[in-house]
Amino acid sequence: MLENLPVVQGDPLWALLHQFNADTRTQKIDMLVGVYRDETGQTPVMQQVQKAELKLAKEAASKSYKMLSGNLEFNDHIAKFVLGNSPRLDEQCTIQTVGGSGALRVLADLIATLSPDAVVWNTEPGYLNHRPIMEGAGLTVSPFRWQHNGGILDIETCFEDLADAKEGDILILHGSCHNPSGVDPLIEQWQQFIDFCIAKKVVPLIDIAYQGFGVGPEEDAAGLRLFAEQVDLMLVATSCSKNMGLYCERTGAAMVLTSDKAQHQSLRTLLERITRANYSMPPNHGSAVASLLFNDPEAWLDELAVCRNRINDLRIALGQLLSEMDADESLQAVTRQKGMFSMLPLTAEQMMALREKHAIYGMLNGRINIAGLKQEQVNYLANALIDVMK
Ligand SMILES: Cc1ncc(COP(=O)(O)O)c(C=O)c1O
Structure with a gap:
């Protein structure tokens, strides 16, 4: 059976993640994976989830x-x-x-x-x-x-x-x-x-x-x-x-x-x-x-709002900075987009330059996860974008 095993291409996302982990530059930013990250770069367990898990652990009968x-x-x-x-x-x-x-x-x-x-x-x-x-x-x-x-x-x-x-x-x-x-x-x-x-x-x-x-x-x-x-x-x-x-x-x-x-x-x-x-x-x-x-959704919905607001605040901060820097309109559109992802209007070469020159990792097709960013990195990202689009 295994003599028929073809050479199967691995998922490019996971290969890139390995590359990111091996990158020793301190200013590196991971905007690759589709998970939410908080301001400390963690994907936390929601408090309400933890509370529910404790309750289930105590009460689960079967x-x-x-x-x-x-x-x-x-x-x-x-x-x-x-x-x-x-x-x-x-x-x-x-x-x-x-x-x-x-x-x-x-x-x-x-x-x-x-x-x-x-x-x-x-x-x-x-x-x-x-x-x-x-x-x-x-x-x-x-x-x-x-x-x-x-x-x-x-x-x-x-x-x-x-x-x-x-x-x-x-x-x-x-x-x-x-x-x-x-x-x-x-x-x-x-x-x-x-x-x-x-x-x-x-x-x-x-x-x-x-x-x-x-x-x-x-x-x-x-x-x-x-x-x-x-x-x-x-x-x-x-x-x-x-x-x-x-x-x-x-x-x-x-x-x-x-x-x-x-x-x-x-x-x-x-x-x-x-x-x-x-x-x-x-x-x-x-x-x-x-x-x-x-x-009992109230406290969970509050936690969800914190995630959403963080992403939207990052979008607003990045958009404002790009507007002050007179960046291309297509870049400034990040403020109107919703959720974790945006497609940067960058070529694969420009995405590669973002990675190689600035240690900012997005997908080669331009996809970035905004939640991978911290407020303190917005300035660095905006400047890097202007640089690779020059
Ligand atoms: C558009 C879309 N649909 C479905 C999924 C799958 O989600 P799950 O992780 O629950 O399988 C994802 C996950 O990234 C997604 O982006």
Whole structure:
């Protein structure tokens, strides 16, 4: 068997991380990995998570198997968190998954089972794992450009590229804090995507992995909720990795919305069959923690606001400095972008120069994680950007 083993390229991100760790320059800045960092450079466990874990450790009575759909209480909570007080809460079928990635894979398998010829339309640039997950399930993926002018999405370009989308195709949109561009649709642009999906009978798949990292948990779900008001069938992948900092606990959910309630039981059974054949059921710990946070959310939401405000303050500080330095408008757009990521308008050579001359590590395609920055480093970064763009 192993004589057929091909040479497989490693993930460039992890190779770069090794390079960063080996870099001995004291001023080095890691803007690579997609995790939140605080002002000390740590990815802390949220206090409310720690509190919940202590409670669970004291009270947990059994480690017996849970349901195939995972933690049912968690599923109810996360559906409410995502949909708000929508009447469509009655029309969702949600299962707990192994993080947001697991949700994407379960939904991909669902699409491949029910509609194998569907083309999945995916933003370019986009989340690095969308294509492999969809293709891993046997689906065909087509890109559409996700460009911006001064931080505002160029939606005409999107629709140019989506012109060939046909009935039954899938449109992946990021619920908020688009990875990697940080460019989210304006609410009127969300409406244009809804009109497009209705007119073309295209099924939306909203991947909302950063709810609460942009403007706030409610605001960040506004586009998704507008979709839910107007489109009957929609798919949602969500994750507690970022907004609860539960990264390694692999806590997320896959949701299908349809008003045809007669189909809910079959839908749930099919979703469960998919997970059963993959990993049986998701781990419980993260969802048990998340349920405790959802039960009494105020203190957790305050902690989440601290993360969000830190990122937004960094964006404002960097944008202001770049404006004072008369930097290119395309650079100043960082202030309008949302969430942890931005795409710098730099070539691969300029990104390399940023790394080699200034010890600032971002992806070669221009993606940086703003949360990798400390306030005291903003000046250094702004000067380095001006330098490599000269
Ligand atoms: C857009 C997007 N979707 C999904 C995920 C997957 O999240 P998880 O770590 O919960 O699998 C990520 C993680 O970076 C992401 O950026």
